Amino acid sequence: MFKFLKRLRGEKPETSLVAxxxxxxxxxVIHAEPELIVPAVTAxxxxxxxxxxxxxxxxxxxxxxxxEQPAKTITPEPLALAEVELPKRSxxxxxxxxxxxxxxxxxxxxxxxxxxxxxxxxLEITEDLKREANKVGxxxxxxxxxxxxxxxxxxxxxxxSALNLSSGDLPYVILVVGxxxxxxxxxxxxxxxxxxxxxxxxxxxxxxTFRAAAVDQLAxxxxxxxxxxxxxxxxGQDPASVAYQTVExxxxxxxxxxxxxxxxxLQNKKDLMDELGKVRRAVEKQARISEVLLVIDAxxxxxxxxxxxxxxxxxxxxxxxxxxxxxxxxxxxxYALQQELDLPVKLVGVGEGVNxxxxxxxxxxxxxxxxxx
Ligand SMILES: Nc1nc2c(ncn2[C@@H]2O[C@H](COP(=O)(O)OP(=O)(O)OP(=O)(O)O)[C@@H](O)[C@H]2O)c(=O)[nH]1
Ligand SMILES: [Mg+2]
Numbered sequence: 144m145f146k147f148l149k150r151l152r153g154e155k156p157e158t159s160l161v162a163x164x165x166x167x168x169x170x171x172v173i174h175a176e177p178e179l180i181v182p183a184v185t186a187x188x189x190x191x192x193x194x195x196x197x198x199x200x201x202x203x204x205x206x207x208x209x210x211e212q213p214a215k216t217i218t219p220e221p222l223a224l225a226e227v228e229l230p231k232r233s234x235x236x237x238x239x240x241x242x243x244x245x246x247x248x249x250x251x252x253x254x255x256x257x258x259x260x261x262x263x264x265x266l267e268i269t270e271d272l273k274r275e276a277n278k279v280g281x282x283x284x285x286x287x288x289x290x291x292x293x294x295x296x297x298x299x300x301x302x303x304s305a306l307n308l309s310s311g312d313l314p315y316v317i318l319v320v321g322x323x324x325x326x327x328x329x330x331x332x333x334x335x336x337x338x339x340x341x342x343x344x345x346x347x348x349x350x351x352t353f354r355a356a357a358v359d360q361l362a363x364x365x366x367x368x369x370x371x372x373x374x375x376x377x378x379g380q381d382p383a384s385v386a387y388q389t390v391e392x393x394x395x396x397x398x399x400x401x402x403x404x405x406x407x408x409l410q411n412k413k414d415l416m417d418e419l420g421k422v423r424r425a426v427e428k429q430a431r432i433s434e435v436l437l438v439i440d441a442x443x444x445x446x447x448x449x450x451x452x453x454x455x456x457x458x459x460x461x462x463x464x465x466x467x468x469x470x471x472x473x474x475x476x477x478y479a480l481q482q483e484l485d486l487p488v489k490l491v492g493v494g495e496g497v498n499x500x501x502x503x504x505x506x507x508x509x510x511x512x513x514x515x516x
Contacts (some may be wrong), residue, residue, distance in 0.1 A: 147308040148344050150400045151225040163368035174242045224311050237491070238511025239472050245284040246291065246513070248273055258512075259444060260475030264482060268294065291504075292515040299478060304487045305431045306502070307461065308400070314346070314393040315400045316430050318386075320419060320458050321438035322450055323407030326356065326466030326492055330438055331402050332364025333500045334490070344398040345370040348389025350382035350422060351406040361404050367497065371396065382406065382418060383425035390429045401430075410453030419458045436489065439480065441471040451480055468490030469499070474512055 241254050251272065255265035268291075270493040275290050276282065308315050319327045326353070335345045347365050351357040352375040365372035375382075386403050393401035405422060408415035425430055436461040439447045454460055462485075465477050468491055481488050488503040501507070509515070 147306075148224045148226055148311045149308070149341075150313060150397065151223040162366070183420065185342045193410045224313075226466060228426060238468055238474055238508060240514035241472075241474075241512050242514060246287040246288070248276065249312045251291075255475060256365045258475035259471075259473040261479040261483070264475075268298070288515045292509045292513045295478070295509035296506045299481065299509065300301060301481070301487050302504055303462075304505075306490060310431075310433065312431055312433075313400075314390070314398045314430060315433040316390060316393075316406065316426055317400065317402045317434045317436060318419075318422065318426065318432055318458075319402065319436050319438060319464075320405050320406060320454060320460070321464075322409060322440075323395055323436040325407065325440045325443075326464070327407065327438045328360050328364065328404055329495065330436075330464050330466060330492055330500065331361065331404050332368065332492065333492070333497050335364065335368035335370050335402060336497050337500075338400060340370045343400055345402045346389060346393040346396060346398045347372045348401060348403040349374050350385040350389070350403050352378060352382050352385060353406050356379075357404075357406065371398075381421075383421040386422045386429065387425040390426055390446055394429060408434060410450050416453070419492050423459065432459075436462050436464050437486075438466055439476075441465050441468045441473060443475055444473060444476065447476050447480065448483065451484055451486075455486060460486060462487050462489035464488075464490040464492065465503075469493040474508070477508070507513055 160360055212225060218268075241258055248269070252265050252269040255268055257258040260268065271294055272291055274286070275294065279286075279290070281287055281290055306317075319331055321327050331347065335347060338345050345368060347361055347370050349361045349372060351361070355378055358374050362372055362374065371392065373385060373392055375385050382405060389401050389403055392398075403422070403426070405419065406415075408418075410416065423432065423435075435450060435458055437454045437458070439451060441447070443450070451460075451463065463477075463480055463486055465480075465488055468474055468477070477488055477491075480486070490500055491503050491508070492500045494500075
């Protein structure tokens with residue numbers, strides 16, 4: 144299970160992990176005559192090392208006796224972080240099996256191609272499976288399913304498939320992008336409820352400002368997730384300013400995470416794609432972006448690849464959310480996207496309900512695809 148770092152609430156910081164950048168520096172002891180003691184040298188804020196340098200530069204030359212009392216310090220409240228696991232979500236039976244009958248090695252390549260694995264990958268996987276089956280003398284249906292499950296798991300596993308919620312650089316900001324109707328708002332809703340269940344403080348930003356209904360939809364999810372939401376002040380407000388205000392509120396509330404919803408856009412509309420850059424820059428004025436999640440509808444088929452390539456290029460995508468795997472017999476597109484774009488799939492959606500999603504687990508996904516029990 145993935146481990147994440149969030150703010151610690153209701154316990155003493157000594158027992159916690161403390162974010163490195165906020166660790167209080169010991170106050171410098173100034174050796175001087177009492178009247179030469181510099182006024183309270185403050186333990187510096189991490190972002191302002193210049194303050195400390197300036198204070199020390201102005202300090203008189205160290206001389207003579209040791210002062211009895213250490214210099215006074217103003218201790219910044221340390222940012223206490225707790226290492227947490229989040230409630231587990233299982234893919235369950237959300238993934239459609241590739242096979243309606245026994246696994247037949249002669250049909251496998253065609254089946255994989257039809258499931259959108261891509262021609263080259265389908266051939267490679269089939270050849271690998273045949274070789275492995277020969278080597279270990281596997282030929283029965285359960286044996287072949289086990290081998291295929293292991294083979295797919297291995298090919299889908301990568302080190303960066305966990306959401307980036309471990310840097311301790313709070314609030315984590317997640318920007319969610321994608322074409323119209325892909326499942327962005329729904330994914331944000333599911334994710335924020337789940338984070339809330341893990342006692343995370345979440346702020347949502349409705350930077351889809353084109354439609355009042357889009358804002359209302361996110362507001363409904365915010366209610367379910369007991370999370371705060373920043374709404375545009377008027378329809379059509381610059382999405383970048385909503386994004387800015389969202390991060391501002393997250394900082395003010397000491398939230399763990401801010402998730403920003405954006406309007407669906409076609410990847411070939413240059414002005415709309417450029418707008419994502421503006422949203423990014425607005426966020427980065429106050430915080431680092433942890434994730435740019437590209438939401439892709441698994442039922443889109445091969446067009447998903449074109450979408451993903453365009454978004455990855457302009458929006459600095461860090462991970463993929465693949466939705467509607469429940470409605471698709473073409474789960475192979477997930478495999479193809481991960482391989483071709485060299486981007487990790489981080490979350491999957493398997494239904495419209497609040498619980499119908501999971502962290503992407505290569506093994507569970509592979510099990511679903513081959514209907515391995
Ligand atoms: N079956 C299924 N439906 C989903 C899933 N995720 C989202 N949906 C549905 O897909 C439709 C569109 O979802 P939204 O979350 O509104 O999509 P969006 O990307 O925010 O859409 P725009 O804001 O219009 O661009 C809704 O009816 C959702 O309930 C999923 O994993 N499985
Ligand atoms: Mg939406």
